[in-house]
Amino acid sequence: MPRGTLAVIATDTSSDRETVAAAVRIAEAEDAHLDIHGLGIEMVLPEAYVSGAAGVLARPDLAAAEKRVEDLEAELQMLAPTTRAEVQVHRHVVLQDALASKVVELLRFADRAVLTAPSPGEPLDQLQLVESALFAGRCPAVVLPTDPLPAAAPRPERVVLAWDDSDPALAAARAALPLMRRAGGVEVVLVDPPAQARDRSDPGGAIAQFLARHGLRVEVTVLARTRRRISDVLRRHVLETGADALVMGAWGHSRLREAVFGGTTRDLLADPPVPLWLAR
Template sequence: MRFKSLLSIVEVNQTDNDLKIAIDLCSEINAQLSVMVFAVASLPPIGDYPIGTADVWVKERQRDLAVLKGRVEDVEMLVRDVDISAAITDEYPELARIGHIVGRYARYADATIIGPDLLTNEALKAKVIDGALFESGRPILLIPHGTKPTLRPKRVLLAWDSGVECTRAAREALDIMASAEEVHVTMVDPDTSSIANGPEPGADIAAYLSHHGINVDVDRLPSGGQSIADVLKQHATDISADLIVMGGYGHSRTREWIVGGVTRSIVDDSNLPVLMAR
């Protein structure tokens, strides 16, 4: 699909780094930017707390909201100086509700950008990815530290196992892959049974992508005792890929983020930007 709107998630104490990345990506593809600035609200005192605790909590909320308001004003000034359309909103949810709030906003964007500052925030990363990936039906773009994100990549690695999740990811990334010089459909230890990939793993998806004008190579790789995630990351480096496209495996249960091993490894330690969908 063609990306015309991107969502950036900004925690109130973050630097401008993630936001500037989102602005650059929107400028690159002439997309609208939505920014959700949020602060985490503390739970109200309950039970037999000492007298005066409620007053302390109220004052803390007032301070938090004032800081949040100031951060929104800073963001508004930053986007005002760039030539893109932007909309900024703010939220003050409790920690348990962050995923739900992010998911609600993500439904109305073509993709959610999760930048390096947020990815290194261990307290919030899982909550934000939980909502953006599992509650929106939209893809996410993960941008680790030290990478150069682009939505007009020259080379793309499409991690493929014939599953529904990677099929969805391929569909979401069609326009991106169509503009690339090369797309490498990459399979690790592919199953050649008829119920999985058949005798020529990757041929079906290669034909589908070719019908969309995409220049495709199929790479079937042995794991050689390494993890699938490590093989994919190394191959992405070997082919000088600019972007990894893959399915996000797992589900959200009782506000816990539960994902498959490859998904978890790529999220926690990727050497490239990753477009992920499920």
């Protein structure tokens, strides 16, 4: 009997192959059911806007989207392990404008989504998948680097929890408990915590106690903000300490503010050093 449900959304096997493989490994480690969703995104062509309703009804890219998702499903079936009855492959065609609502539908009963990090220079579809999962779907997400080298370790040696005493950070810590229970150790990392923080007398002490009561080996590290961006401080620390995963709250500021001014979530999504376990 599987325990919980993971969902992986793939749009292209050339970029999502490692993500699907990692999702299979995580599902096996957690003895969870895995839904593999192949998504054929039907682009809304410029002439559809120009010609109004007639252009939308014609849906000139529908046949191409259906062909793409058929090919995608065939490739995903080959990636899915045939020995596990708990793995199912599904195919869907969705209009680009309806992508967010489709993601919400697919993830409604999933405990976590497994997604590929958006690559610089690619269309915004992958970033929209991540944002839709976390915001509209309220579904925690495991976001994997496009580089296959730092693949998600189902039983990591070391996990870093980026802690800023926020609600998204606490949501991420709770969502990643299955991962952290399998880890050899968890490091709670605070970057230049403010002097007026609630736990200023014992930075990170409350979350460390919370994790320890779940049977985790926990240490707390306070880092100085030696670089302009917090994301750079976290990235450097994760790489120097050899962490296998980074758990953090997503979009502590609004998406609009991060899109305009930048932010820790968007910066790390652009170049994740290790798999990111995100929630909000």
